[in-house]
Amino acid sequence: MEENKIKPVVKWAGGKGQMLKYITPRLPEKYNKYIEPFVGGGALFFSEMPQNAIISDSNEELINLYKIIADDVDGLIDTLKDYHYDKEQYYSVRSKNPSELSPTVRAARMLYLNKTGFNGLYRVNQRGEFNVPFGKYTNPKIIDEDNLRKASDLLKKTLIMSGDYLDVLHEYAKPGDFIFLDPPYMPVSKYSDFKRYTKVQFGEQDQIKLAEEVDRLYSMGCNVMLTNSNHPFITELYKKYDIQVFDTKRLINSKSDRRNGQDIIVTAYPKLSGFVKPSEIPTQNEKYPSSRYMGSKTKLLPYIDTVVENLDYNSVLDLFSGSGTVSYFFKTLGKQVFSNDYMKFASNFSKATVENNDTRLTDADLNLLLDENIEINDLFVSDNFKGLYFSDDDNRFLDLIRTNENKILNPVKKSIIDAAISRACMKRRPRGIFTYTGNKYDDGRKDLTLSLKEHFIKAVNQFNDAVFDNGCVNVTFNENFLDVECDADLVYLDPPYYSPLSDNEYVRRYHFVEGLAKNWENVQMQWNTKTKKFKNYPTPFSSKEGTYAAFEQLFEKYSRKIVIVSYSSNSLPTKAEMTDMMRKYFSDVKTYEIDYKYSFGNQHKNKSNNKVKEYLFVGL
Known part of the structure; x- marks a missing residue:
């Protein structure tokens, strides 16, 4: 299995390679699409290898690189063979205007500068010009042909786009999708500078706007995970969700004594064990004779x-x-x-x-x-x-x-x-x-x-x-x-x-x-x-x-089976009582919630009582 692993093709400020051991166990058990709109180096994306994914970034050079890896990996590899770890060549390549290059040469330039520039940093000035100095390495590996080809196979199946994260999420995010958000971090000190991935800055108002988008995604039933720095401003924005803090190293910082820091992982998953959206059931079910039966689950x-x-x-x-x-x-x-x-x-x-x-x-x-x-x-x-x-x-x-x-x-x-x-x-x-x-x-x-x-x-x-x-x-x-x-x-x-x-x-x-x-x-x-x-x-x-x-009798009798209980929020036991009861007999209990309106059969005088939550409890 190890030989099939894909490594990120670029170094990236704030890359999540060292945090995968914390992120991976916190991924939702099941989701529809994988969407990562601040993809950067894509450590999680390449690690998970999702088969139905959308990645995007506002960095056009990075996205062009991913597109070329998907569409012309052979041309990219051939072009890279002309590049060497050489200071004079580095500054010559850096000076070229990427907009005047072909997409493949432009991608090769991007990857070459990333592999040979200082600490793999990507930084641009206010004019959008790449300004990272030559890096000091011992024989850096510019071409990893095997990894590029494996990355190409994955990226061919992926929708890759450049643009604002909000545009991507508003167009593509649907209930049940997994959204991984790794935005430019909130600086925790005056030395922090992780936000200049592009010429556009990402300040406090942008962080607020992002938090509002997380709320929107969560409310529509998406599984959202977000990473950021452990900053009071950020933790206040996401205090309604689960927040975990982890010690990390800022590998980009030139001062080694300032590389230690703390990251947070915010998980905003639907409150229940899983979000239930309706599936398309076999059309044969349409032939079943309907009846006016109380409590029918049609x-x-x-x-x-x-x-x-x-x-x-x-x-x-x-x-x-x-x-x-x-x-x-x-x-x-x-x-x-x-x-x-x-x-x-x-x-x-x-x-x-x-x-x-x-x-x-x-x-x-x-x-x-x-x-x-x-x-x-x-x-x-x-x-x-x-x-x-x-x-x-x-x-x-x-x-x-x-x-x-x-x-x-x-x-x-x-x-x-x-x-x-x-x-x-x-x-x-x-x-x-x-x-x-x-x-x-x-x-x-x-x-x-x-x-x-x-x-x-x-x-x-x-x-x-x-x-x-x-x-x-x-x-x-x-x-x-x-x-x-x-x-x-x-x-x-x-x-x-x-x-x-x-x-x-x-x-x-x-x-x-x-x-x-x-x-x-x-x-x-x-x-x-x-x-x-x-x-x-x-x-x-x-x-x-x-x-x-x-x-109690039923759960004890069927404790070795998969048990699904259909029940209502206006009935007893309550949701919490039912869950606690099932946990005595099953190692894993999941609860799913559905808005539901009962028919006349329940005979409530107050019609508002007929609109309730229907629960599906699953004991495994």
């Missing part, structure tokens, strides 16, 4: 995709699958998926789309289900839910499907039927829930004008269209989360959110479609209630104490 899928992108796993357990969108998403990624939900109707969503790789309802199946030329022996819905949720015709249609479904023997086809009828009921119902009777929340949606039969046919077609084979044996469970036993690499947890502001009881909201899926068997009906619901299933997430205990 909108979070692009963010989940970003979080799992670099994780090493082949199988997933979605322990609280709900609407099934997350299970289906992992299926589209080619993972083996184990999907569980304690609600029967919810597990049917996953069985029809995740476990099912190739089965669809045929036209003959649909005709059989819609056949009205039969005697309906069981009018449970029509008799018991008259006038509560649907019209008499819609209730009769439900009893028709319940009767005719018995003629379909294939269990996977049955899951499609059950999933389609549940979705039809939820789409036909204002707000998609069954906590009230009548149609008082009719918002004029087209869905509310369609009959259940029309909804059902539409849903069947959509579930059929969502079926695909990802090459894995996927499995669906309908069990209590504590009873599920399977060996998956990654466990995704999206349990009911406990909040003192609202209840999280899914049975109360979806008792009708759950009863329909179970044919109202093995449930304790509460006929005295207005909504004719049945008794809630027992769940630890209905109380604060139970919620905390359940998370």
